[in-house]
Amino acid sequence: xxxxxxxxxxxxxxxxxxxxxxxxxxxxxxxxxxxxxxxxxxxxxxxxxxxxxxxxxxxxxxxxxxxxxxxxxxxxxxxxxxxxxxxxxxxxxxxxxxxxxxxxxxxxxxxxxxxxxxxxxxxxxxxxxxxxxxxxxxxxxxxxxxxxxxxxxxxxxxxxxxxxxxxxxxxxxxxxxxxxxxxxxxxxxxxxxxxxxxxxxxxxxxxxxxxxxxxxxxxxxxxxxxxxxxxxxxxxxxxxxxxxxxxxxxxxxxxxxxxxxxxxxxxxxxxxxxxxxxxxxxx
Numbered sequence: 001x002x003x004x005x006x007x008x009x010x011x012x013x014x015x016x017x018x019x020x021x022x023x024x025x026x027x028x029x030x031x032x033x034x035x036x037x038x039x040x041x042x043x044x045x046x047x048x049x050x051x052x053x054x055x056x057x058x059x060x061x062x063x064x065x066x067x068x069x070x071x072x073x074x075x076x077x078x079x080x081x082x083x084x085x086x087x088x089x090x091x092x093x094x095x096x097x098x099x100x101x102x103x104x105x106x107x108x109x110x111x112x113x114x115x116x117x118x119x120x121x122x123x124x125x126x127x128x129x130x131x132x133x134x135x136x137x138x139x140x141x142x143x144x145x146x147x148x149x150x151x152x153x154x155x156x157x158x159x160x161x162x163x164x165x166x167x168x169x170x171x172x173x174x175x176x177x178x179x180x181x182x183x184x185x186x187x188x189x190x191x192x193x194x195x196x197x198x199x200x201x202x203x204x205x206x207x208x209x210x211x212x213x214x215x216x217x218x219x220x221x222x223x224x225x226x227x228x229x230x231x232x233x234x235x236x237x238x239x240x241x242x243x244x245x246x247x248x249x250x251x252x253x254x255x256x257x258x259x260x261x262x263x264x265x266x267x268x269x270x271x272x273x274x275x276x277x278x279x280x281x282x283x
Contacts, residue, residue, distance in 0.1 A: 023072055025099045027051045029081060029090070029138070030108030032058040034207030035157060035200075035249075037066075038233030039105045044070035046237070051097070053077045053090050054108070081108050081134035082126060091141045103153040103240065104142055106135050111172035113215035113222075113277055124171045131175035136182070143186070143195065150194040155240045156183045158199045160248060160258045165266055167274035172213070187245055199246040200236035203254030205229050218283065221276040227251050 026043040030036035031052035040062070043050045049072045052063050056078070063076035077093045079086035094101055109131040112123045135156065146152030159173075162180035166173025183199045190197065204210075206226040215222040227250035239247035248258045261269060275281060 023047060023049045024102035025049050025051070025094075025097060026103040026105070027053065027090075027094060027101060027142075028105040028107060029053045029134075030157075032056055032062045034209065035202060035205060035229045035232050035236075036105070036107040037062050038229045039107060039155070039236060040066055040074070041069065041230070042233050042237035043103070043105075044072060044074065046241075047072065048103070049073040049075075051075045051077055051090075051093060053079055053081070055080045055082075055086070081138070082129035084137065087134055087137040087141070091138065094142070100149060101142055101145065101152060103155070104138075105155040105157070105236075105240075106138060107155070107157040108134060109157060109175070111169060111209060111213040111215075113169055113172075113210075113213045113219060114279060115168060116170045119171075127171050127175055131172070132178050135179060139182075139186075143190075146195045147190065147193055152195045153240050153243070154195070154197045155236055156197065156199050157236070158183065158201050158246075160201050160203050160254065160261070162201065163258065163261050164269035164273050166277070167270050168219075168277040168279070169213075169215075169273070173273070184245075196240075196243040198236070198240045198244055200232070200239070200249050201246060201258065202232045202249040203227055203257060205232055205250065215277065218279050218281070219277050220281040223282040224276075227254055 026048040028036055028040040028050060031040045032054035040050050040052050044066050052059055052074060059076045059078050063074045067074040077090055079089045081087055110127060112119055112127060156179055158180045159176040161173045162176035180199055183197050187197050204221050204226045207229050210216040210222040232249035235247050235249045248255050
């Protein structure tokens with residue numbers, strides 16, 4: 001039997017946050033570091049109250065830092081979004097706030113470098129569970145609420161990796177291709193509503209992604225210069241608030257790379273990706 005995503009109906013309560021001058025509410029997943037933390041920083045700077053979520057204890061530290069930088073409320077939620085229970089716990093926290101959700105950045109994700117035949121299956125499935133399954137589950141829940149009231153903004157962190165076959169990052173690139181297609185499909189489905197979806201497509205960004213993916217020291221992409229996550233987040237936030245369909249995040253080199261990729265056949269893009277991501281390419 002095919003698993004059907006549950007739609008939990010937690011009791012809604014009136015939060016003391018709701019009295020804070022009518023501040024809008026936003027959620028950022030994967031917010032303990034990197035692009036997610038910088039996205040949360042953008043929301044705080046623009047007078048949102050923010051629920052920040054991640055699977056590590058550093059999310060509490062990140063929330064404290066963000067709270068010190070702004071005047072609004074920043075609420076940390078430590079959940080493992082790879083699990084159905086983690087998604088439902090985060091949705092319960094959103095619902096318990098008592099306010100409608102104005103914006104959400106579906107940013108949580110991770111990758112793993114190396115040859116597909118050498119990587120443990122559990123590691124590959126973890127990428128699918130976080131990058132794809134958790135995004136679909138959470139989007140199902142929050143978009144139903146947004147569509148019901150005909151208002152809301154959703155940012156999905158895709159990647160320029162979504163546009164190319166990812167040799168030595170096969171599952172990661174494929175997961176980002178899914179997210180890009182998924183977002184574009186929902187943009188069309190919801191085009192006559194007050195709900196917008198924006199795809200953020202960063203290039204290689206200076207975060208701990210490559211270290212966690214075991215690509216920091218022995219791959220060309222891991223050792224090369226990378227974009228500033230604060231710049232990427234600012235570009236994503238601005239595009240989200242403007243209701244744009246997509247934005248390539250990063251500097252000129254990333255934008256040129258994305259534009260050039262449109263003219264290349266997939267076979268050539270796979271070969272180029274191999275040159276960047278194959279173990280030993282950074283020597």
